[in-house]
Amino acid sequence: MKVIKQIGLGIFLVGFSVFTSAIFSGYFNFTQQELDSYVSEKGYKSERIKEELLKSIVTDEKLSILEFSSKVRAAFEISNNYHNALISKYSTEKNWAKKSEEFQYKISGKPHNLSFEIAKKAGKGFFKDQPTLAWWLTFGLGIFGALLFILPNAILLGKPGIKNDGIYHESATNRGFIAWLVLIYLVTFYLLLYFMPDYVVNWTFIFDPISKALNGGNASQWFVYGFLYCTIMLVMGVRMYIKYRHNKYQIVRTTSVIFFQIIFAFLIPEIMTSLNMPGYDFKSAFPLDYDFFFEWNLKNLQNSGAIGIFILVWGIILTLIIVPVMVYFFGKRWYCSWVCGCGGLAETLGDPYRQHSNKSLNAWKLERWLIHSVLLFSILMTVVTLYCYFSGTSSLLGIKSQWIKDTYSFLIGAWFAGVIGTGFYPIFGNRVWCRFGCPLAAYLGFVQRFKSRFRITTNGGQCISCGNCSTYCEQGIDVRAYAQKGENIVRSSCVGCGICSAVCPRGVLKLENGLEKGRINPTEILLGNDVDLMKLLNK
């Protein structure tokens, strides 16, 4: 069994290495003809960009993606600089006609994204030519190896029950060097994905056939990410099934998050796109879905006929009615640990790291400041956006709509939710984003704390203060602090993953949706002691 595991790990690492090294494989260049057709397809009017691209990438030389990217970005920069210089020249000459004419030659877009688009056309080599084989060598080997590594645990871990032996002895799960390597890999991955997609263009070639089959178009970096996300959740979901096989709540919950990720977040939007509809994740609620009220989205939805209007109305009802009503009945867990994609990744890929969330009082203070600031930020951004959208202006109270959207997308959407939120799993725990950053979680938290039937019930006086519940709480809640006082746990941040209840050796904790009355039960003297004294002090 152990040998099978080792072989599995080896196969996984091979697939993983092929996937990683794909970045540096293949080569990139254009022929004159390819360039011309690209420029006319994009409708670039500037002669200058044509010249620059001709000089730099129309070549027989086999350029690596790094060389290619820097040449393309330089070409766009030179071209745009050239036209900018003309614009300011005409401006000083007060030659307004010429100046406004000149604007059409400028090319907007982030340099790495422009480079990505060209690289997508200019790429050649193994991954472009043999996508199916490439898929098997990367994802195929990775999945097969990972399953070989995981499945023997069903036997190796022994009888069903809590399987936390050695977590604090292993480098990978005890913030050792393996954990740091994983952190560096994940952070780099997200930086490339968000900010330098052209560097990972080879990954997209692997998925062109699958993408074409699903939505009719070539794969973008987001398609790769979506597929990877689902794959990881499935494989690590298998690990969850084995690890928590004694606990039906965990089995059902894991199935639910995987279902919503694959069907709602991945397949339905892809199929909608193929049907010329706006691709929409019906479970993603504003303000987690922070660009729902952006002008481009509103316009897009309005121009998409009945389905667009349905999505618009659904999105608003989801946030304003469905989400809070469900939180009232079931707690925010129905979203955060049963449906949400971010939560889904945290509960599968992130499960081995859940013990690293900081339980100190200071961390709790930081959490409340940060998460509520992000909520305010997202609301402010949306107010400015909507005001500008309806009034036709470009700013509100001096805040420019474009600026605040860009700032939010960069700081919160990319850095906080992606790079930090997932990248920091191995060291800071698996719910960094959900705990400190998610504005939707903050909103659900208010409902859960003040108007909900959900609580974690403490079983009378049975707590022995061992600390398993607090240690394995991914949201950094000091569960023990309540349990050892005989108090129920009613906290806005609890996502209801149910692990505290699972790891409790004395059967003290139970997630329940009961009557609101008696949900919060402060106690001085614990159950089991003198009845009169309890009455006297617990009133």
Add this chain to the structure above:
Amino acid sequence: MEHIVIIGNGIAGVTAARHIRKKSDKKITIISGESKYFFSRTALMYVYMGHLKFEHTQPYENWFWKKNNMNLIEGIVTKVDTDKKKLVLKDQTIISYDKLIIATGSKPNKFDWKGQDLKGVMGLYHKQDLESLEKYAPNTKVCQRAVIVGGGLIGIEMAEMLRSRKIPVTFLVRESSFWNGVLPNQESEMINNHILEHHIDLRLNNNLKEIIADENGLVKSIIIEETGEEIPCNVVGLTAGVSPNIDFLNESNIEIHRGVLVNRFLETNIKNVYAIGDCAEQKKAIGQRRPVEAVWYTGRMMGETVAQTICGNKTEYKPGHWFNSAKFLDIEYQTYGWVFSEKNKSENEWHFQWQHPSENKCITIAFDKISFEFLGINTFGIRMRHEIFDKWLSEKKSVEHVLEFLADANFDPEFYKTHEAEIVAKFNQEMDRNIQVKKKSWKRIFSKL
């Protein structure tokens, strides 16, 4: 300002300190020779098993003590002079007190076995025992086999710990079946089998004769009393119960027997000196409880009670209905009220038992055979609600009532399979009754709130 000195920072002492602080601004000093900060003794096993780090066993952050103005002293008390109200520590420091709480807990029992003080022989009680186990049994290389002597709660925990590092374990149990002085046979046998499932070499009816040393004074093997068999091993765990840790009081005026003798107000024979927790011995046993109760929960309850007395609200120690819990490897155990083993039960105590045909789940419900009053329940592999059983015990409900409303008492996580129907069907059949199981009702569950 009155100075309260507490010897011992376990659950009893620390609970007392917290409650005194809640009610007063008295000066509080806590002395411990074991560790500066309070930790949960019951969680030590999880540190060795790698579920937790030691810091996770500390229920309060380190700033807590200063913020709440509790003075922590690391030291071992060697002498208590109740006339001068002074303590002497090992390093000769002298501490005066106005009121003294003795909460020094227990120490592992040793029965004068030959070789019981060798290197590699240890109990599992103190933080230092954990360190010693880490030293002598870090892995299978250093420790090729361990022998555990004494089949109680700590013994089975120690076996679980060692098995988590794949160390072969031989488990010597004096009784004919695991813990059958406390557990009814059905449950004791289920645990026997579960111990074997975990590949622990369980030796029932076996006692330790002696421990043999190698040339370096390390454990080499043990000899079994009954068979004379020699079992080579590197570590011996002595887990044959605990007794009050009160040797330092031998020279004092405080009256001691097995533990520090106290009355129902937890007062010793000396005014302003109290004893709580494992080290206290009730002069007269309370109800069916033992005079010395080395249990987490009773330590905590005594701490809650003595704080009231010290803060001027003189309060008798009146523990409510007995409850306890434990975990035997993978099997959780809870008990509410009194269920005695076949060995120790009275003639009037009848048992209704149910066992799952394939999983490790079973219950025993004890009731009076004449009045059918519910006396207590043992539940294995099924979690039950403390509050509900406490209420049923106070209201002296009948066993039929308990079975009818058993679903209210279930505390298993959501989506778990429930077994009330099978349990009640068995009862109906055995007792010729026709009880219908009531569906769970939130209203009833929270009716007393």
